[in-house]
Amino acid sequence: MGRASPLPPDARRQTIIAATRPLLIASGTQFTTRQVAEAAGVAEGTIFRVFESKQDLLTAVIEDALDPADLCARIRDTPPEPTLAGRVSSLITLLREDIGAINAMVSALHVTPSCASPTHRGHQPAHQHRALAVRDALIDALAPFAEQVRVPLPQAAAVIRAMAMASGHPMLADPDLKDPATLAEVIVDGIHTTSEESNADQAD
Known part of the structure; x- marks a missing residue:
């Protein structure tokens, strides 16, 4: 052979x-x-x-x-979803997976701060580049639902990314928001109820 x-x-x-x-x-x-x-x-x-x-x-x-290329490609390749909430839920799942992988690496680097800290601080510009690249990918993924979003897509993308990061952080994660679909519903529908919804709840 x-x-x-x-x-x-x-x-x-x-x-x-x-x-x-x-x-x-x-x-x-x-x-x-x-x-x-x-x-x-x-x-x-x-x-x-x-x-x-x-x-x-x-x-x-x-x-x-820290290279955002793979994450951005997966965001843009998110399978079609019939609803905005479904799309947001899929995006949250991808973002949380990525955040989890990076958190694991950061934790490992903190085991030996003398070696890890200078390198980590030196990559601050990479974090900024990554944030912008991921935001642009999220905007593209939300574009098919643009007419259903009442805020500019860059703002919607920023909210989704911020909520995914916060809910995926081990010190900030809340069990009530563990399910990506639940968090997606909160992002899409907000926490404000309409008078019709309030009346329906009271009737029940």
């Missing part, structure tokens, strides 16, 4: 990054490059032909996690 063809440089780099992320989450920055090599299915020396150092690899993993 012949040897498998070597991966192209970009694919090899991404394979190593993908193999490193769960090790970082599990062990903080205490993971070893030997562990990365085993997880990625490459020789340990290959890692240092792609990355100059372990710190260089760590920086690449963080940059990859």
Whole structure:
């Protein structure tokens, strides 16, 4: 049996990054490059032909996690929904999954603050770029329902993202809003009841 063809440089780099992320989450920055090599299915020396150092690899993993391209693509590819509430619920689910993955990485980095903090602070501009990119993707996803939204779509997108982030944060999450569909209904319908709804509730 012949040897498998070597991966192209970009694919090899991404394979190593993908193999490193769960090790970082599990062990903080205490993971070893030997562990990365085993997880990625490459020789340990290959890692240092792609990355100059372990710190260089760590920086690449963080940059990859903050890159909004994958999340934005998934937001724009959200399956069609018949209702605005259904679309918002799907978007909240995607945003919470992404927030959970980033929170796990941040928690792992906080295990060793001396290594993690400078890198984390250094990526503040990436956070700003990410926020704008995700907002634009949310606007595109909401566009089919534009006539049903009474506020500008950028504002609606900002509210959805803020609510998803807050409700997905471990210190802020409320069990009453755990279900994305429930949170979506609150966002879409608000907390204000109409006189007709109030009268119907009293009649019941």
